[in-house]
Amino acid sequence: MGLEDDFLKQVNLWREHCDRVAHHSAIHPYLECSAYDRLITLGKELGNSCLRIIRDQYQSKAVQEDSIGFRWGYLLHELEPSFRLEVGEKHSGAAIERRGCALGLDVSKVRDETIQWLDNYLAVSSAS
Helix, strand or coil: CCHHHHHHHHHHHHHHHHHHCCCCCCCHHHHCCHHHHHHHHHHHHHCHHHHHHHHHHHHHCCHHHCCCHHHHHHHHHHHCCCCCCCEECCCCCCCEEEECCEEEECHHHHHHHHHHHHHHHHHHHHHC
């Protein structure tokens, strides 16, 4: 099995894990998973090809059907620390907004901005 195949296998295992812990509101239960840890390791070995896989996986599922969803951003940040989405103030229309001591997410906007970031990053990377 090649690295990319293993990466896709781990994505499916992580998705199953996210389905099992879907009742949690905190992020930690979603990331405390051997498949997630393996994705970080494999992603670092694969480089930009794993970012293309992540982009395709994120875009291929409807927002409400993807149990990984916005959590792709946590994996992206582990693999490429420059990945960040801006946090706006309440009612700013940003994908992520401050709401007192918590954050509010518009998961559709988070998805769109993450995919846009990946497209831009991959375009710049392939040009250099």
